[in-house]
Amino acid sequence: MTQPEKTDASGSATARTTASAGGPLPLPPSVAAGPLSHAILRVARVHRMLAGQLLRRVGLHPGQELVMMQLWDRGPQRQTDLVRLLGSDAATMTRTIQRLENAGFVRRRPSTSDKRATIVEPTAASNALRQEVEHAWLDLEASVVNDLTPKEQAEALEALSRIEAGLTRAATQVD
Template structure:
């Protein structure tokens, strides 16, 4: 996995490059976990480069996707949907609000809660977010056949499933 990312106007190199982040000896027992760490970090960095061009930071587009899809949501529901924490969601919503992409309004059913809803300005942003995600997908899977894309997705889903299952099990002292 290369440390550098291709410029948005360039095609990704066809030949795989070696990882530029060395695998420390202590990670030798977890080569897949280390590869996931490197991939996630690089993916988020590259997503950030693409999103910055449309005025968003990584994670903000996910909030917007859920609001566009589901309509107005309580902030606590966004926390649950995105498996976030309240402080992070508060900062994210505040920044989106300052940018004019969301607004708060009183909940008609719960006087203590407010609903976060997308603004008209955010609806104009939707197509750009979709394009960013398509470009990110294309860069990430450059050179993959349709079958390889399906296999990669199935593998990632299985890894996620395994971790969800592991997180649901209580850990004993030796496993922590």
């Protein structure tokens, strides 16, 4: 979490960050120009770590539950649609689907209407996991919002939405 800027001995402002042990530590000089980006990376890392711990209990890895949620909510999907819905790339989705198929959670079959497409569908084994995955996500969300008031939660969602929109715009301009 970023704290207000502090002034060092030379009088220049330096951003500070709170270490996981609770004490403030200065940002490394190499990331001082991007304290918010650094904070986002740290939060994403620990969020993914906790998600991994929670999902491991049900035999999934982070990201796989998102595929399963799409299949549970929307039914069988073309693999290319899952790529688009989840903002993934084709190679990553193929590996994810292969792992889920090897675990017995999804089944792939050729599309009856498009010979180039593969349909991915949840299996009965994955349907049995749905409630456990939803519970893991509830636990994850509770950890995220634990110290936030409802107003702060709404503000965080708004700020993250704006950050995402800005990053999305920037990413489309890089290509």
